[in-house]
Amino acid sequence: MAAELLACDWGTTNLRAWTLDGEGAVIAQRDFPLGVSRLASGEAARRFEAEVRPALGAHALPAILCGMIGSNIGWTTAAYVDCPAGLADLAGRLTVAAEGVRIVPGLRCDGIAGAPDVMRGEETQILGWLAQHPERRTGRHLVCHPGTHAKWVLIEDGRIIRFVTAMTGELFAVLGEHSLLKSDAPADDDAAFDEGVAAAGAGDALAARLFSARARVVGGQAEAASTPSYLSGLLIGAEVAAVPVLLGAAPSQVALLGDPALCTRYARAISRTGVEAEIFDGEAAAIAGLWALYAG
Amino acid sequence: MAAELLACDWGTTNLRAWTLDGEGAVIAQRDFPLGVSRLASGEAARRFEAEVRPALGAHALPAILCGMIGSNIGWTTAAYVDCPAGLADLAGRLTVAAEGVRIVPGLRCDGIAGAPDVMRGEETQILGWLAQHPERRTGRHLVCHPGTHAKWVLIEDGRIIRFVTAMTGELFAVLGEHSLLKSDAPADDDAAFDEGVAAAGAGDALAARLFSARARVVGGQAEAASTPSYLSGLLIGAEVAAVPVLLGAAPSQVALLGDPALCTRYARAISRTGVEAEIFDGEAAAIAGLWALYAG
Known part of the structure; x- marks a missing residue:
């Protein structure tokens, strides 16, 4: 064709x-x-x-x-x-x-402390995901798009109601490159990731919980090379514990949309909270969204 | 003499x-x-x-x-x-x-997620502060020592029971130098600091609340030059809201001990939570602590 x-x-x-x-x-x-x-x-x-x-x-x-x-x-x-907005609102x-x-x-949409929250690009993936899954166009759904600036998005009856951005990926990058927690090791240690998720608690007092990433190494309980994995678990764990609450969503299910490797890490953290996580490919959703916006 | x-x-x-x-x-x-x-x-x-x-x-x-x-x-x-420990324990x-x-x-002392928490130097200031204030050697007191790694310290009857370290100062430095929130402007805008404290909420979901520091500028509600002050208020606000809870302390009063300018910022944030903050000079306390440890 x-x-x-x-x-x-x-x-x-x-x-x-x-x-x-x-x-x-x-x-x-x-x-x-x-x-x-x-x-x-x-x-x-x-x-x-x-x-x-x-x-x-x-x-x-x-x-x-x-x-x-x-x-x-x-x-x-x-x-x-402005939210709420669905496919027709954006296509028009x-x-x-x-x-x-x-x-x-x-x-x-309205964000924290009277500031707006914004997205550019993720909305197309989310609308594409809805286009790919007609059964999701009714009811309430919570979508998480992980990344440098993760987006948590509440959808009702096919329209994006509101969302919250979390700078988790950026925190991971700057702490891993420039702080006391810096390391060149890869973040590929699942056990250390899980320890980090557990240390995130309810996602409160992050500056204090972060110190445990240093203390567990200084205290001789963990190898320094596991710090990036632990830090990743701690930051993602804090996000998945607290951001849905901030958004006013108490989900039994989260749809993860985006980079598959990153979505897998989020699913691992989310599943530890007793919430079901499904993973969807962000690229396929972007294509579906661009097509749907074109086809109107 | x-x-x-x-x-x-x-x-x-x-x-x-x-x-x-x-x-x-x-x-x-x-x-x-x-x-x-x-x-x-x-x-x-x-x-x-x-x-x-x-x-x-x-x-x-x-x-x-x-x-x-x-x-x-x-x-x-x-x-x-190891905690609990008082002057005689350290002097010996x-x-x-x-x-x-x-x-x-x-x-x-025991820290988060099974890791130890540690301090070196602040203990001497705290013991010196107790030496300077005999009336504080009984009962329960909460001391905060702000800094790159802030320490929140619970004291009972003259002994340090336990403490928690918060990497707030380090977060402020790495975010201000290396993230989307970087800025060369001074953190001297009290109104923006107060906005940051308000945006900290209960000290949860910090990665999401941090994004408001960007969004308020992008959304045209604030000047970029106020970002360091807002960020300082947000990070300190999140710390003072959540770390005492993590420590198991519900104080009506916090004694701030350390750098006077930094203590003044913490006092400003703490007082907004309805808790009384007193400021004590860290250098005088260090001298008193070294003398007390020598004199035994």
Whole structure:
């Protein structure tokens, strides 16, 4: 079948592009090191036409883009849509960046302490996940999208009601690189991860619980090489214990959507709290979401 | 009155030394950039004799040292004493580093998730504070020693029962230097500090609450220059809300002991929780503690 759409998930560090056929199935896929943080002002449009379209043989196709490309450091600003919002709300608010090129708006809701909370890109994956699973378009569902800035998203009857962002991935990175807990060891020790989850308690007093990552090594109870795994368990454990409460959700089930390896770690932590965790592929959801927003 | 004791608070980054008279009053004081993190193995003894003693005219005086100089990267290891412990317990366990030079042991107690918690240096300030305030040697008291690694210490009838370390100062430093929240602005905006304290809630879900520091700026509600103050309030607010609970203390009063400027920030956050905060000078307490441990 001929290509009908050029679909792009264009984030801070990377651009992933697919050509899709008339049923939304992938024909070709390419990655580009063109994340918006690497682009000068005005560069996005030029490189999209000069590099992305030719590489996928997509010169004349309509294009739809989601992610940070719609932010004020991207191609053009696609204004946020306020929650609650569903597929039709976002499909009706696409921003035209150039002829044949539309950008998905981000989502905004009331956040902590009167500040807004925002997302750009995850909303497309969530809408795609709903498109992939018609049975989830009714009732209440809790989705977690782990990452540098994890998103916990409450869905009711197919619309995103509200969400909370947690900087867990960024905390893990800065503590692992720059603090007393820094280490070059991989975070691949499941037993230490589980110890970290247990040490997270109810997700309170994190600054104190973090010190246990140091104390267990100084006290001779653990090898220093297990610190990244323990730290990962502690931070993810604190997030899964406390963030759903903050969101006002008391789930019996969490749908994890995103990077499969990271989702597996979250599922491990969530399952220890007695909550069921299901894992869904973020890339497939992004493609489904871009197609659904295009097909409207 | 003639000098009777050379008293030193010898920490990770700095060495502060005093000569004290026969009543424990300061005769002279000098600082040295000889923190243990800057010393090669074996260097402490040599530089103490070659620089510290001559600078204070203290060639023949008995010396007592507290702090990280008693750790395994210091002069010689002064083994930890387990809690509960009071002045007599520590005074009876001084470690002889060289002729006329004794080191105060650190304190250890059971910490989070089976790991030990430890301190080196703060115990001397706390025992000194008790020596300065005879009326505090009975009953139950909660002391907070803010810093890179803040210590919350529960005292009963003059003995340190247990304590918890919180890495709040380190979190503030690594987030302010290396994360999305990095900023060169000073943390001197009281209104933003108070907003941060309010956003800390009960000290749960810190990774989510931290995102509000970004969102309030992106959302146009605050200037980026207020981020360090907000972050300081958020982290200290989360600590003062949750760590006393973790320690099993529900105080009506907290004694803050340490750097006066930092204690003032903590007092501001604590007072918003309805708890009374008193501030005591950490340096005076360290001197009183070293003298009390010497005088036994």
